[in-house]
Every structure is written in structure tokens, then in C-alpha cells.
Amino acid sequence: MTEVRDLLLPHIRQLKTYDGVDPMEVMAQQAGIPPEKVIRLNGNENPFGPSPEVVKALGSFQRFNHYPDPDQRQLRDALSAYLGVPAEQIVAGNGSDELIDMVLRMFLGPGENIVIPTPTFGMYAFSAEVCGGKVKAVPRNEIFDIDIEATVAALDDNSKAIFLASPNNPTGNTASEGAIRALLATGKIVVVDETYYEFCGQTMLPLLDEYSNLVVLRTFSKWAGLAGLRIGLGVMDPDIALTMMSMKSPYNVNLAAEVALIASLDDRTTLLSRVEAIVKERKRMTGMLEQIPGIQVWPSQANFILCRLPEGRGQEIFEGLCRRGIFLRYFNTPQLRDYVRASVGLPEETDQVIAALTELVGTP
Numbered sequence: 001m002t003e004v005r006d007l008l009l010p011h012i013r014q015l016k017t018y019d020g021v022d023p024m025e026v027m028a029q030q031a032g033i034p035p036e037k038v039i040r041l042n043g044n045e046n047p048f049g050p051s052p053e054v055v056k057a058l059g060s061f062q063r064f065n066h067y068p069d070p071d072q073r074q075l076r077d078a079l080s081a082y083l084g085v086p087a088e089q090i091v092a093g094n095g096s097d098e099l100i101d102m103v104l105r106m107f108l109g110p111g112e113n114i115v116i117p118t119p120t121f122g123m124y125a126f127s128a129e130v131c132g133g134k135v136k137a138v139p140r141n142e143i144f145d146i147d148i149e150a151t152v153a154a155l156d157d158n159s160k161a162i163f164l165a166s167p168n169n170p171t172g173n174t175a176s177e178g179a180i181r182a183l184l185a186t187g188k189i190v191v192v193d194e195t196y197y198e199f200c201g202q203t204m205l206p207l208l209d210e211y212s213n214l215v216v217l218r219t220f221s222k223w224a225g226l227a228g229l230r231i232g233l234g235v236m237d238p239d240i241a242l243t244m245m246s247m248k249s250p251y252n253v254n255l256a257a258e259v260a261l262i263a264s265l266d267d268r269t270t271l272l273s274r275v276e277a278i279v280k281e282r283k284r285m286t287g288m289l290e291q292i293p294g295i296q297v298w299p300s301q302a303n304f305i306l307c308r309l310p311e312g313r314g315q316e317i318f319e320g321l322c323r324r325g326i327f328l329r330y331f332n333t334p335q336l337r338d339y340v341r342a343s344v345g346l347p348e349e350t351d352q353v354i355a356a357l358t359e360l361v362g363t364p
């Protein structure tokens with residue numbers, strides 16, 4: 001008899017799972033502390049939570065027995081007003097993660113590949129592999145800028161798309177307009193993931209008028225504090241958007257996410273003042289991290305900061321932080337040996353991170 005596993009497609013059988021963030025209770029249990037003591041800085045989440053208007057709107061909304069609008073009319077109109085682009089160029093998704101997946105399912109077949117400047121966000125490679133595609137990783141240079149020449153040189157006849165984040169996760173730096181134009185000139189699909197746009201203010205949206213192969217991604221997970229409700233969007237050529245609307249699962253964005261998005265946009269003044277506070281805290285945290293001997297700090301345009309810990313001590317220091325209930329994202333890849341990424345949280349959280357790091361780094 002055949003094993004049921006043998007029926008799986010080979011590329012699915014070999015898939016490595018994506019390493020997401022754990023729930024608060026799991027983290028607390030690991031550290032042996034109560035959940036409210038956990039300092040959760042490993043997912044670039046918003047420390048202020050959602051807008052209070054979101055909580056109100058969800059609390060009073062009555063029609064959860066109805067399906068959401070498959071054409072996303074209200075949603076796309078509200079996003080169109082926020083972004084200043086026509087609604088017909090916008091598709092909303094279950095987080096920007098779903099947009100990454102949809103773009104790949106539209107363009108990438110088995111045996112084809114995408115090119116990604118690395119280190120970068122893990123979902124591009126993960127979702128490409130789910131499609132049976134291959135990933136060509138092109139290392140960024142020593143200051144984590146995209147190596148344009150090498151990225152263009154990596155493209156072949158089977159390359160369908162280039163994926164990049166700006167600001168990039170986990171390095172925090174933006175890509176220049178010149179760099180993105182050079183990639184767009186190759187004619188391949190270029191996905192510019194602007195998940196952290198609100199923390200830096202630099203966007204490639206105006207380039208959509210010039211390039212039909214550009215796709216810009218945004219999300220409400222980080223700046224608007226809606227990570228748990230899953231709402232993101234893509235902006236693209238109207239023809240591609242129409243195709244994406246026709247191939248997506250009909251009710252991909254749930255009604256709670258839609259209600260929350262509308263309430264967030266209505267209360268954007270509050271949300272953007274919180275973004276301003278996070279940017280201010282990013283500056284303060286960067287300065288304090290730079291004071292710790294042996295730590296190299298990378299300047300960031302997003303809501304997190306990448307640091308290199310003293311050589312060979314990444315794991316030990318990361319684990320020391322976990323025992324104190326401080327959870328950062330730890331990297332130990334060849335490109336990011338001994339690196340951690342800390343989300344920018346509340347000032348008191350920063351102070352605890354700095355105190356713990358100072359102590360751990362100072363006691364080898």
C-alpha cells in the first residue's frame with residue numbers, strides 16, 4: 001500500500017515551515033514568568049495596540065452573519081482615498097502575506113524562479129517554494145544595500161519576479177528610487193514591499209504610472225496595530241489587479257478586518273501620532289544601543305533595529321534575554337551570524353532591553 005505522504009507533491013513534501021512568532025502564553029512559559037511581564041519585541045508589532053476606535057467599532061458591529069464583499073468595494077474605495085491611487089489598482093488581502101502568495105501563484109510556475117536580495121523577509125522564499133518555484137538569493141553588499149548589478153545578472157529566462165522590501169526587514173534600510181528603476185527596467189515583475197512605509201515616508205507608488213510590472217505592497221499590521229486581524233494590500237497595474245481579483249478566494253478579507261480598517265483610517269491622526277512616537281523611540285534606542293561596547297547597530301527607517309552582538313556570543317546573549325522575559329528575533333544565518341533584531345517598543349521596554357543587554361554583554 002502507498003503511504004499517504006507519497007501522494008504529496010515533491011516540493012510540498014520537502015517544505016520547511018515558516019518560523020512565525022509564538023503566542024504570549026508560550027513565551028511566558030518558556031521564561032517562567034507571567035504573560036504580562038513578557039517583553040515581546042520579536043514580531044515588529046505595534047506596542048500601542050489598535051486604535052480605540054477599532055475596539056469600539058468591532059464591539060458594536062452587528063452583521064458578522066453576512067459574508068464580506070467579494071469585490072471589496074467599500075474597502076478599496078477607502079484605501080484609494082488613503083493612498084491616492086484609483087481603486088481599480090488596489091487588491092486587499094489577508095495580510096500582505098496573502099498578496100505575496102497571490103502574486104507568486106499568478107506568475108510563478110514549477111521550474112521557474114524569483115530573485116531576492118538577501119538577507120530579507122522570509123515569506124518571499126517560503127511562498128515561492130510552495131508554488132514549486134526556485135529562489136535565487138543575491139547577497140546585499142556590506143552595508144546591506146542591494147547589489148543591482150549582481151541582482152540583474154542573476155536573472156535568467158525562467159526568472160519571473162524580483163522581491164524586495166523597502167525599508168528592508170531585518171536590515172532597516174530603504175532601496176533608492178534609482179535602484180528600483182534599474183530593476184524595473186529588466187521587465188520582470190518587481191514587488192516592492194512597503195510594509196514599513198509609515199515609519200519612513202518613502203514610497204514607489206508614483207512609479208506605477210510608468211511601469212506596469214511594478215507591484216507595491218502595504219499592510220495595516222505594523223503602523224495601525226492590526227497584525228492579528230490580517231489586512232494588507234497590493235497596488236498594481238489595473239489589468240493585473242483585475243486578474244488578481246478574479247483569482248483570489250472570494251471572501252479573503254474577513255468582515256472584522258474591514259470594519260477595523262475603516263475605523264483605523266478614520267482615526268489615522270491618532271495612529272500616525274503613535275508612529276511618530278515610535279520613530280522618536282527608535283532614535284533614542286539606537287543611541288542607547290550604540291553606547292554598549294561590542295554591539296554594532298544598523299541605522300533603521302522602520303520600527304525595529306538590527307544589531308550585531310559580540311562575535312560568537314549571539315546565542316548565549318539571546319538566551320540570556322529570553323530568561324529575563326525579553327524576546328528579540330535571533331538570526332544565526334551565514335549572512336547574519338550573531339545578529340538580533342529588536343522591535344521598537346515602549347520607552348520602559350527599551351530601558352529594560354538596554355539594562356539586560358549591558359549586563360549580558362559585559363559578563364562574558
Ligand SMILES: *Cc1c(COP(=O)(O)O)cnc(C)c1O
Nearest residue numbers: 095096097121165169219221232
Ligand atoms: C511583517 C511583514 C510582512 C507581513 O505583513 P502582514 O500584512 O502581517 O502579512 C510583510 N513584509 C514584510 C517585509 C514584513 O516585515
